[in-house]
Structure formats: C-alpha cells, structure tokens
Amino acid sequence: MSDDKVALVTGASRGIGAAIAERFAADGWDLTISSRGREALESRAAELSEMGAGRVEVIPADMTDGDAVAELATGHVEAFGRCDTLVINAGMGQKGAVADLPVRRFDRLYQVNVRAPYILLQTLLPTLRATAETNGVAKVIAIASITGVYPEPELSAYGSTKAALISLCETFNLEESRNGVSATTIAPGYVDTDMSDWLKEQIPGDEMITVGDVATIAHSVTQLSRYAVLPNVVLTRPGNNLHRA
Numbered sequence: 001m002s003d004d005k006v007a008l009v010t011g012a013s014r015g016i017g018a019a020i021a022e023r024f025a026a027d028g029w030d031l032t033i034s035s036r037g038r039e040a041l042e043s044r045a046a047e048l049s050e051m052g053a054g055r056v057e058v059i060p061a062d063m064t065d066g067d068a069v070a071e072l073a074t075g076h077v078e079a080f081g082r083c084d085t086l087v088i089n090a091g092m093g094q095k096g097a098v099a100d101l102p103v104r105r106f107d108r109l110y111q112v113n114v115r116a117p118y119i120l121l122q123t124l125l126p127t128l129r130a131t132a133e134t135n136g137v138a139k140v141i142a143i144a145s146i147t148g149v150y151p152e153p154e155l156s157a158y159g160s161t162k163a164a165l166i167s168l169c170e171t172f173n174l175e176e177s178r179n180g181v182s183a184t185t186i187a188p189g190y191v192d193t194d195m196s197d198w199l200k201e202q203i204p205g206d207e208m209i210t211v212g213d214v215a216t217i218a219h220s221v222t223q224l225s226r227y228a229v230l231p232n233v234v235l236t237r238p239g240n241n242l243h244r245a
Contacts (some may be wrong), residue, residue: 004054005222008032008073008124010063010116011090013040015193016143019211020087022218022230023052032057032076035090046218055080062091062162066109073123082131083124085116085222088117088142088165093195106157113161114168117204121172125181132180137226140183141218142169149187150243151157162187170231180226186217209235235241 007024011017012033021033025048033041033048038060045056057079061072076083092112094105121140132138147155148162169183176182190196192208217233224230234240 004028004030005084006030006082006223007085007087008034008076008083008120009087009089010061010072010120011143012087013037013044015195016191016211017087017089018044018205018215020089020141020161020218021048021053022051023215024085024222025049025051025056027219028052028054029084030054030056030080032059032072032079034059034061034072035136036060036062061165063112064091066115066119069116069119071124072239073120077124079129081127082126082134084131084135084138085119086124086128086138086140087218088120088140090116093155093158095198096157097154098156101157109157109161110164113158115165117165118168120166121183125176129176129179132226136180137224138181138223139224140169140172140181140184141221142185143214144185144187144232146187146189146234146236146245148185149232150245152245155245164187166232173229175230177226180209183227184221184230185232186214186235187232188214189237209237220235 009021012021013035013083041058041087045058048056059072059075061068128138144165148166149157166185169185172183188209190208
C-alpha cells in the first residue's frame with residue numbers, strides 16, 4: 001500500500017465536488033473522481049494534475065444505477081487498494097410541495113441521495129477499515145443539506161433524503177468509529193452552484209455560501225484523528241433566521 005493519501009470524490013466534475021477535489025489535489029493526494037460524463041471528468045483530471053494531485057483515476061457513474069455505483073467503488077479499490085477519504089457529494093435536488101411532487105421524482109431523489117451513498121459505504125467499508133488499521137484513520141464526508149436538519153417549504157422530498165443521509169452517517173459512526181472509520185455530514189444552506197440557479201433572482205449567488213466554504217470544512221475533517229468524530233456540520237447564511245436555507 002502506497003504512503004500517498006487517496007480519496008474517492010463523487011460529483012467531482014463541478015461545484016462542491018470539484019472544489020473539494022482541488023483542495024485534496026493541492027495536498028498531493030491521489031484521487032478517483034466520478035460524475036456521469038467522461039469528457040468533463042477527463043478535463044477535470046488534467047486540471048487536478050496541474051494543481052498538484054498525484055495519480056487521478058476517472059470512473060464515470062450514474063448514481064441511479066446501483067451496479068454502476070458498486071463498480072465505481074470496486075474500481076477505486078482495484079486502482080489504489082486504499083481509501084483515506086470517501087467524499088459522497090453527487091446528489092440531485094427537486095423542488096415541489098407535498099401536494100404536487102410526483103412520487104417518481106421522490107424515488108429518483110432517494111436513489112441518488114440515499115441509496116447510492118449506502119451502496120458506496122457498504123462496498124468500500126472493508127477498504128476503509130483496512131486503511132484505518134494500517135494508517136490510523138479513514139474518513140467519510142457526505143454533503144447533505146440544511147434542509148435535512150431544518151424544514152424548508154417546497155423542499156420536503158429533497159430535505160427528507162438529506163435527513164436520511166445524515167441519519168445513515170450517524171448510525172455508521174455508532175457501528176464503525178471504533179474501527180477508526182467515521183463519517184461527517186456537511187449540511188449547508190444555499191450554495192452558489194448550478195443547483196441553486198432557480199433561486200438567484202431572490203438570493204444573488206454572491207450572497208450564498210461558496211463552494212470554497214464547503215471545501216474548507218471537508219478538508220479540515222481529513223485532518224482529524226481517529227479519536228475525533230464530527231457527526232454533522234451545519235453551514236448557514238447570515239441573517240436573522242439561521243434555521244433557514
């Protein structure tokens with residue numbers, strides 16, 4: 001097993017995932033990056049190499065395809081044999097009131113935001129344990145949402161999947177933290193990404209949380225020892241109601 005730290009980052013071609021991958025690259029980490037489109041990933045991989053990353057593997061995967069998600073995890077293990085940090089960032093949003101949002105859209109949200117993370121955790125767990133046994137610690141970082149902690153109108157389906165992700169990671173900590181493997185969910189309010197474009201006439205992008213803010217928290221988690229378990233971090237925006245996105 002190499003001494004170089006290794007991370008698998010999903011949703012890494014843009015937005016929060018890209019920013020997190022850049023922080024790891026600046027520290028010289030080896031990386032597996034994933035999203036749906038190979039072309040965008042190949043371009044991102046070249047940029048990460050220029051930023052200082054070691055080896056960068058590209059594995060496209062559709063998070064609605066359980067077999068593809070499992071193959072992403074096994075492909076990472078075959079390439080590197082270890083995983084110091086798993087970053088579960090790939091996700092999708094959906095706006096709609098309980099009265100109106102079709103169940104099929106909720107099902108797709110669940111596939112991407114909950115089922116895929118579960119498959120990644122389960123498939124990579126033996127490697128995370130082995131990495132922690134050899135190197136002292138392994139971390140999981142999952143990008144949730146403040147709507148998984150505090151309700152937001154018309155985001156019930158999205159928020160409920162993020163609440164499920166937070167619960168999944170907290171239970172994972174109960175089961176695995178003594179093995180040196182722990183998970184942190186990051187639950188931000190509105191972040192200035194493409195996913196928030198629908199809202200930017202009401203809240204300008206330059207008044208939203210930045211992708212760099214989220215990447216800073218993610219990078220900090222990787223600096224913690226096995227004895228520091230950070231279950232969930234809420235990032236909210238300035239104002240007089242800090243319990244809103």
